Amino acid sequence: MLVAVLVGSVVVSSADRRRPVWSLSRDVAAGTVLTGADLRPVRVQLGTAASRYLDADIAVAGRTVHRSLHGGELLAAAELADPEPGVTVTIPMQPENAPAISRGERITLWLSTKTCHGLVLLSGVPVQSADKVTGAAFGSATGSLLIVRISAADAKRVVSSLDLEGAVLRAGVLSPGEQPEPPSEALASCAGSAR
Known part of the structure; x- marks a missing residue:
């Protein structure tokens, strides 16, 4: 009896052709730089499609995705790219100026001052x-620090907008498939007097 159980377990284990590949643990937008928290290994049997997916022993953190992907989706090699050259910028958001925003969502960022209202700084940028x-900058409320990776020119626009007198930044989340707004061409009308 013991021999039959042993032989049966050997046959079953040799028939298991599943292998660990990377799966996404949450939704991510196109352009998101993956971290370990975005990934989880899952054992799957892929058959002839196996070569399209990345084994879980291949390091993918630090690479970006080409398109928006959903949590639970297997990570195909063709979806990955090296990050575009860019600058990481931290954007402080007052609680009344943005909804709850999560990593991997795409946002639009608007600027308003005393001399201009609702100019688009960025749009379609993954967080x-x-x-x-919480802290002195946010009063008694809880604000947000959004970190985005953008081009050097966009980074300069965002940082310089924070120096404008009376600058208020507002952010909104783009829904899946929603097209980004084109950025406003010039911020000169917002300048007023610098701080």
Whole structure:
């Protein structure tokens, strides 16, 4: 009896052709730089499609995805790219100026001052990190620090907009499939007097 059980377990284990591949643990937008928290290994049997997916022993953290992907989706090799050259920028958001925003969502960022209202600074940009913070800058409320990776020119626009007198930044989340808004061409009308 013991021999039959042993032989049966050997046959079953040799028939298991599943292998660990990377799966996404949550939704991510196109352009998101993957971290370990975005990934989880799953054992699957893929048959002839196996070569399209990445084994879980291949390091993929630090690479970006070409398109928006959903949690639970297997990570195909063709979806990955090396990150575009860019600058990481932290954007402070007052609680009344943005909904709850999570890592991997795409946002539009608007600027308003005393001399201009609702100019688009960025749109369709994936949030690399979103942290809740409290402190003097946010009064008694809890604000957010949004971290985005953008081009050097866009980074300069965002940082210089924070120096404008009376600058208020507002953010909104784009729904899946929603097209980004084109950025406003010039911020000169927002300048007023610098701080």
